[in-house]
Amino acid sequence: MSEAVANAEPEIIFDKDGNPHEVVDFNNDYIGAKLGFWLFLFTEIMIFGALFLVFGFYFIQHQAEFVESSHDLNRLLGGTNTFILLVSALTMGLSLVKLRNGKVNAAKRYIWITIILALVFVTIKYFEWSHEIHLGIYPGSPTLDAMENGTKLFFGMYFTMTGLHGLHILIGVGVMLWVLSLINNGKVNSKEFVVLENTALYWDLVHLVWVFLFPLFYLIY
Amino acid sequence: METNNTQEIKQSSYINVFLLLILLTILTLSQPAIMHLELAPTLFVQMGIAFTKAVLIIGYYMHIKGAPSLFKKMIFASFILLAVLYTLMAIDTYHRYVSADYFIN
Numbered sequence: 068m069s070e071a072v073a074n075a076e077p078e079i080i081f082d083k084d085g086n087p088h089e090v091v092d093f094n095n096d097y098i099g100a101k102l103g104f105w106l107f108l109f110t111e112i113m114i115f116g117a118l119f120l121v122f123g124f125y126f127i128q129h130q131a132e133f134v135e136s137s138h139d140l141n142r143l144l145g146g147t148n149t150f151i152l153l154v155s156a157l158t159m160g161l162s163l164v165k166l167r168n169g170k171v172n173a174a175k176r177y178i179w180i181t182i183i184l185a186l187v188f189v190t191i192k193y194f195e196w197s198h199e200i201h202l203g204i205y206p207g208s209p210t211l212d213a214m215e216n217g218t219k220l221f222f223g224m225y226f227t228m229t230g231l232h233g234l235h236i237l238i239g240v241g242v243m244l245w246v247l248s249l250i251n252n253g254k255v256n257s258k259e260f261v262v263l264e265n266t267a268l269y270w271d272l273v274h275l276v277w278v279f280l281f282p283l284f285y286l287i288y
Numbered sequence: 289m290e291t292n293n294t295q296e297i298k299q300s301s302y303i304n305v306f307l308l309l310i311l312l313t314i315l316t317l318s319q320p321a322i323m324h325l326e327l328a329p330t331l332f333v334q335m336g337i338a339f340t341k342a343v344l345i346i347g348y349y350m351h352i353k354g355a356p357s358l359f360k361k362m363i364f365a366s367f368i369l370l371a372v373l374y375t376l377m378a379i380d381t382y383h384r385y386v387s388a389d390y391f392i393n
Contacts, residue, residue, distance in 0.1 A: 098356070102359070102362075105362060105363075109366045112366060112370065113370075116370050116374075120373070120374060123374075124377070124381060127381075130327060146317050149313055149316075149317075150310075153306070156345070156349060157302060157303075157306045160297075160302045161299060163297065164297055164298070167297065267349075268350055271345055271349045274345060274349075275345050278341045278342055279335075279342070281316070282334040282335070282337070283334075286316070286319070286320065286330070287330065287334075288320060288330070
């Protein structure tokens, strides 16, 4: 804060009943920060919503091929990833609870657990994709091109949607590392925690997308 | 300055919702084994469970349950927007879509 600002007289405004209120720094607007972040989340919902719409559109046209292709996905790995994301959403939430209660080290520990779980999720996804690519199934591959139109569309949607979701997981890891550095600098603390709260909101959205993505791809039989 | 206007969040509510979500996930995974359904009812049951999970996540993990009404209205509005988008698309598809025309060169 500059000296001029620090020495300035506080600006006072009055409400309808004549009660005085000090005008505070507009850069520290908790509701505004959350509202802005929710607007960002809506753009994310529109992106994934449109993809789910496309999925539904093709699914109606090619039901038999979609059901058959769903059988080829590894339900055990997909199910494991579902539980991993579920636990990571909990640890992310608990980190916020701990930070707000002033338990900074516990909060940092929970964020690290979330990061590790996110990396395990991506690693499992890597093995899943590797298996499919090894079988020659990836967008544009000669093997997939020789298959039915519905199969091409199913795997096209599968790689696009799980890929975009995986990208969000990796971005989430980056954001969590950034939040950890902010906590270490003292910029995010038990009094000012909206950055961590918004990160938790982002992580919940990533979890939310998977809640719909998993049954649609892995369990339609 | 301190962060104002915040809701109280409890560890116990996180744990309780987590247990509910675990139960619903087990239900999601075991549905094919416990209920042998046709495709349409399977989708209905699976999306029903997913929707229930979504309500729990948005309500409790994302703290919308005790949030100011502005947040609730925004979420409701976005839900309506998606519903309109999906309905328009469905009507359009139903009335003039020619099967698999995107593969015709």
